[in-house]
Amino acid sequence: MDQIRKKVLVVFGTRPEAIKMCPVVRELKTSESLETVVCVTGQHREMLKQVLDIFHVVPDFDLDIMRAGQDLYDVTNAVLSGMRDILSRVKPDIVLVHGDTSTAYATAVAAFFQKIPVGHVEAGLRTGDLYSPFPEEFNRQSISIVAGYHFAPTETAKNNLIREGKDPSAIYITGNTGIDALFTTVRKDFTHPILDWAKGSRLLVITAHRRENLGDPMRSMFRGIRRILEEFDDVKAVYPIHLNPAVRAVADEEFRGCSRIRLIEPLPADEFHNFLAASTLILTDSGGIQEEAPSLGKPVLVMRDTTERPEGVEAGTLLLTGTGEEGIYSSCRALLTDPAFYQKMSQASNPYGDGKASQRIREILEKEL
Ligand code: UD1
Ligand code: UDP
Numbered sequence: 001m002d003q004i005r006k007k008v009l010v011v012f013g014t015r016p017e018a019i020k021m022c023p024v025v026r027e028l029k030t031s032e033s034l035e036t037v038v039c040v041t042g043q044h045r046e047m048l049k050q051v052l053d054i055f056h057v058v059p060d061f062d063l064d065i066m067r068a069g070q071d072l073y074d075v076t077n078a079v080l081s082g083m084r085d086i087l088s089r090v091k092p093d094i095v096l097v098h099g100d101t102s103t104a105y106a107t108a109v110a111a112f113f114q115k116i117p118v119g120h121v122e123a124g125l126r127t128g129d130l131y132s133p134f135p136e137e138f139n140r141q142s143i144s145i146v147a148g149y150h151f152a153p154t155e156t157a158k159n160n161l162i163r164e165g166k167d168p169s170a171i172y173i174t175g176n177t178g179i180d181a182l183f184t185t186v187r188k189d190f191t192h193p194i195l196d197w198a199k200g201s202r203l204l205v206i207t208a209h210r211r212e213n214l215g216d217p218m219r220s221m222f223r224g225i226r227r228i229l230e231e232f233d234d235v236k237a238v239y240p241i242h243l244n245p246a247v248r249a250v251a252d253e254e255f256r257g258c259s260r261i262r263l264i265e266p267l268p269a270d271e272f273h274n275f276l277a278a279s280t281l282i283l284t285d286s287g288g289i290q291e292e293a294p295s296l297g298k299p300v301l302v303m304r305d306t307t308e309r310p311e312g313v314e315a316g317t318l319l320l321t322g323t324g325e326e327g328i329y330s331s332c333r334a335l336l337t338d339p340a341f342y343q344k345m346s347q348a349s350n351p352y353g354d355g356k357a358s359q360r361i362r363e364i365l366e367k368e369l
Contacts, residue, residue, distance in 0.1 A: 005035045006369040009092035011083070013043030013065075013103030015051055016178075016288045019269050021098050022055035023180040024121060027358035033366050039086050041079050041103045042066050047243060050268045055181075061086050068245070072135055075102040083110035093369055094119050097143060098177075099287075100136035104143055112146040121177060121361065123150035124157030125308035132306045133287075134212045140308075149368070151361055153291075153352055154311055174360040175353025178291050182273055183355035186296070190274035194238050194262055201236040201260075202280040202336065204228070208251075208303060209242035210285045217323035218247065221303045222254035224328030225283060229260045232336055235280075237261040240272065281335055281342075283328065290318055297348030301331050311351035316344055 008028055012021045018040075028036040039061040040048060052059070063086070065078035079102065087095070087110060095111040097104040098121045108118050120143050130138050141164075144150065150166060152158040153176035161171050195203075206225060208218055229237060239255075241248050241263055255261050267275060276282060276292060281299045284290070290309040293300040294317040301321045312318035321327045335342050 006093040007035045009037045009090050010096045011039045011107045013041030014101050015047040017098045018051035019181050020178045022057045023177050023358040025057050027362045043103045076106045079106035083107050087114050100140035105139035108143045108146050117148040118146050119149035120147035121151045124152040124161040126160045127306040127308045172364050175357035177357040179353035180355050180358045182292050185270040185273040186277045198236045201234050204237040205279040205282045206239040207284045207286050214246050218250045220325040221323050224325040227329045228332045240264050240267045291352040294349050297346050299345035315349040315351050
């Protein structure tokens with residue numbers, strides 16, 4: 001039996017990839033016809049471990065590449081050469097990568113060098129601007145060139161791939177595996193000391209980490225938020241800060257002395273999802289949160305100039321504010337003072353999936369490999 005099992009190597013390295021790939025790993029492990037091997041690159045360390053612990057996924061290989069202050073060359077080099085050896089040892093029938101990180105890009109290239117088929121989970125997202133988000137738009141477009149299986153979360157993503165000339169028979173609409181995770185984490189009875197602190201106030205949940213926003217754009221984002229906190233005495237904010245020291249330095253400086261915001265360590269995903277569910281609104285430059293919030297019916301101010309998630313904008317839950325202080329302040333103010341506007345942005349919808357994306361991916365691989 002073992003000889004005919006096809007070998008799937010699942011590779012990921014950062015927090016968002018882990019949140020969206022652990023449900024896939026768990027689902028693949030239920031298959032009798034597939035053997036699943038997990039390799040983490042360790043592009044993230046603590047933030048990756050948090051997710052592996054929650055989902056009880058134990059990697060077979062860990063490249064452990066993270067270095068403080070790593071740049072794109074460091075990550076790409078380390079993953080590319082690390083994966084050369086892993087691929088030679090494991091000899092998988094297919095390599096699954098996720099999304100648009102440097103881990104995903106370098107792994108796809110490494111697999112291509114050994115002519116191993118690549119399956120791309122969360123394929124087909126596009127802004128069309130190679131510098132926004134940077135370098136993610138380049139990464140995702142490049143992965144689509146080498147991928148033989150495109151697992152697109154939505155019809156829009158599928159159409160993006162078809163427009164680029166990809167073979168329609170290799171594109172599968174699965175939904176987003178991040179929603180699979182979300183369906184397992186949000187609980188009505190969730191409590192947390194920070195939520196107790198915010199009780200009676202309207203709660204803003206904030207995250208920001210994008211490479212292209214480091215420095216001045218981030219500074220102006222935080223100034224816009226600070227103005228809100230100083231103006232509305234019934235509003236509090238919590239910001240679980242990404243472990244990148246370049247983000248922390250600006251946040252510490254811009255929010256110094258502001259008693260209505262709590263800057264905390266990154267939350268485990270299950271806790272973070274419950275924070276989203278308890279919030280009044282969310283301000284973020286994250287990708288994954290733009291998918292989670294519509295399911296929870298929470299308005300999101302997307303502190304970016306572009307988004308690859310137009311479905312959430314169309315559903316009315318996401319609003320692009322740019323990174324400028326004024327745009328963020330005025331959009332946030334409008335949401336806090338105009339109940340009709342708030343109501344319009346709070347309609348729950350599920351443009352990104354029904355929680356069964358991982359199951360579909362398993363079924364497709366069982367059939368096609
Ligand atoms: C990476 C991805 C980005 C994704 C983000 C999710 C690339 C190019 N970027 O960006 O697409 O949105 O992850 O969070 O792949 N750090 C720690 N511990 C951790 C994680 C990070 O200390 O667990 C610090 C390290 O100093 C590290 C720095 O954060 O050098 C930056 O990490 P890196 O993965 O290079 O970039 P991100 O901005 O996290
Ligand atoms: N997230 C988390 N803890 C936090 C903040 C975010 O678990 O303190 C989760 C969030 O729910 C989403 C994912 O991390 O699933 C988004 O990751 P991130 O913003 O780091 O990356 P992106 O999605 O922008 O690539």
